[in-house]
Amino acid sequence: MTVMLASLPFLLQGLLTTLRVSAIVVVIALAGGVLLGIGLTYGPRLVAWPIRLYSDVVRGLPLLVLIFALYYGLPALGVKFGSFWAALTALAAFETAHVAEVARGALQSIQAGQTEAGKAIGLTFGQRMLYVVFPQALRRFVPPWINTVVDTVKGSALVSLVGIVDLMLSIQQVIGRTFQPMPLYVLGALIYFAINYALSLAARGLEARFAYVRD
């Protein structure tokens, strides 16, 4: 027990890495995914088609394959990339594709009449997005988007496989020293669950808040 208590600061360090990786990926995937979602929905074929290809390929691969591909593949191509950034890029690419699909779904749920009404009063594309489409698409976007955040936190455990000491790897390293797998895995599971449960609660709260307009 004392060994476990003593290992807590180390685990905390790992947890911080997990949170940091997740946060960076969530921000990149949000910005990138929304842009790609707009491109998918409104872009000309020349824009939408490559995005479609990217999204389908990336979502069709296991995340682990993607991480290894960047981790081993990029150096082979002569790109110097630390293992941290290789793993993070892979995770970000993966989540970006998922957010793009969520964004596309939300944008497409807005009736064409809304865009036309915006055009008819002289709003530009950007203004229509900002004042007409986004506010309405938001409530369709946020709940599934939070699912992608949950997936990100869970998926971030895979970065341990390329040697990044996140929560997962720090747990395994403590187990390596204490030979007490059960309590440590339980502790780890509880921490992951706590983070993601808080996120789902937030999702449900937001869903309720957005229920202000009837369709």
Added chain:
Amino acid sequence: MSVTSAGIPLVRVRGLTKSFGPSPVLRGVDLDVARGEVVAVIGASGSGKTTMLRCVNLLERYDGGSVMVDGVEIGYRQDSRRARGERELARLRAGIGMVFQHFNLFPHLTAAENVTLGLRKVRRLSRREARERAMHWLGRVGLADQVDRLPYELSGGQQQRVGIARAVAMSPKVLLLDEITSALDPELVGEVLSVVRQLAGEGMTMIVVTHEMSFARDVASRVVFMDGGRVAVSGTPQEVFGRQDNARLRAFLSRIELRLYPDGAGA
């Protein structure tokens, strides 16, 4: 009333063509609308009325011909016949109002906000000026006490009046109305048409696609009968409703409104 006496028409449509895929929908539409004129467009379902109207503010791109509003070609840059960019289009559309069959109000905005959005973001009015102007127009359409309601809290007739206020508040040169009462319960049609009637009385230039023949007769300065993607008959309401020599027009009118002109001779 005649187009030439008012100088250059405010809206000038010439040889307008448009196909959806292989099927031609507009096959050379010619239409002039003078300043202050109210033109009612009638015609059978599928004759191209909506498509023609949507070409006037380029919600629909046209294939050939020309649409000029206040001397400016809508579809293309005059110099190059290149399509206009987003910004230019937005600026042109701001001067052309449109009211939709299904209202298309912004459901997340109150009645007042529906009206102020364009005033603030397009006309760049201050929050206060925009609000005042919205209040003025919402008052004019009889909704002074509903300004802070969301669309779903309003009846269809009230929603459509917000739609009209949203369009006219932008001070458009011309107002396009596409069957704006056909989605309404019969008892709500009157309140919307009376607003349009008032606007007509104040000299607002309008192109009104409608199935309300009595409204077309009372309010329009000119009636245009579209058939098969062309303007087949055009004239004063008396002329058009009284005409005997066009079988398609007669068939259309008798289908729509047997009761109004039983002797076929206009009012």
